[in-house]
Every structure is written in structure tokens, then in C-alpha cells.
Amino acid sequence: MKKYLPLIGMVVGSITLIAAFAVWDSTRAQELEILETVGGDFSLVAGDGQPVTLKSFEGRPVLMFFGYTACPDICPTTMITLKKVKKELGEDGDKVQVLFISIDPDRDSPKLAQEYAGYFDPAFIGLSGTIEQVTDAAKKFRAFFKKKEGSSAAGYLVAHTDVIYLLDGQGRTRGLYQLTDDVKRIAGDVQKLL
Secondary structure (H helix, E strand, O other): OHHHHHHHHHHHHHHHHHHHHHHHHHOOOOOOOOOOOOOOOOEEEEOOOOEEEHHHHOOOOEEEEEEOOOOOOHHHHHHHHHHHHHHHOHHHHHHOEEEEEEOOOOOOOHHHHHHHHHHHOOOOEEEEOOHHHHHHHHHHOOOOEEEEEEEEOOEEEEEEOOOEEEEOOOOOEEEEEOOOOOHHHHHHHHHHOO
């Protein structure tokens, strides 16, 4: 039973994220709600080997996504969406930080995570770390991930939450988005935090 506790915790966390997503989406007003049950500071590693926390981006909005570089579909599509959101913001796009957090630290070094993020936009930041660091960050944001043996050319796959998080300049979660959400809608919400 002990070996299943982390998995049970991640499933419960995912259910909490789904509930928070539903509440946030149904109560959206002109002011973005603060989702108090989703988020928290973390410590990860940047491509240059330096430690990074959410406090490193204090004062500016952050769009964040948990994924992995060998992901065949959701991750590249999400990164393209984030690039489109930045473009939609025009000159204000440079005031927002996009973070890609790898949930596959066995294959994704901080350097590789940065190369991946930078492929979509040089200003995007890729982060990784130890499995403990990544698990801690994912748990705080109620993000689920689990290795899944597959027959892809990249080896195993990783099932994971496909949510884009919008954080304000104080690191508080203010929005949750899926790939079905309109780029203009996401950009409009970002604009409210600038």
C-alpha cells in the first residue's frame, strides 16, 4: 500500500485541479480569481545550472506548463500556443515569462529543457531538476504525471496534466487553460495582470 501513496496523492491532486478549474471557469469575472489551492513556490534548475524559484520572476506574470521534450503531441502544440499568446500581446509579450517545466528529469536535463523551450522562443525558459524537485513543483500545482511504457521511438511516454497556468507577479495562480481555450482569451487575461 505504501508504494501506491504517491500515486494516490497525485490522483487526488488532479481531482482537486479539475475542481479548481471548474470553479475558476464558472466564476470568471473581470477580475481574475486567485486560486489559493493551486500553486506555491518551487526550486528547480535552469539550463545554465543555476537554481530558479518562482520568486525569480517576482513582479511579472508567468505562463507555465508541465511537459517533456520527447512528448509527441500535447507539449509541442502547447508551446506553439504559448508562442501565439506572446505574439497576440504585441509589445507586452516581452513583459510575460513563459516557463516550461520538464516532468521527465531522467531524460531531460536542465540544459535540454532550456534548448527545447528556446526552440519555440529564445525568451522561453526551460527548467528541470531532480525527480524530488519536479515532483514537489507538480504536487503544488496539482499536476499529474506518470511514466507509461510505450512503443514510441523515444522509448517510454509520460502521461501528464495538459494545463497552462497563469501566475501573477506575486506567483499566485490566476488562470488555468487547456489547448481548446482561445489564444485571444488567454492573452486578454494576461493583459489584466500587466
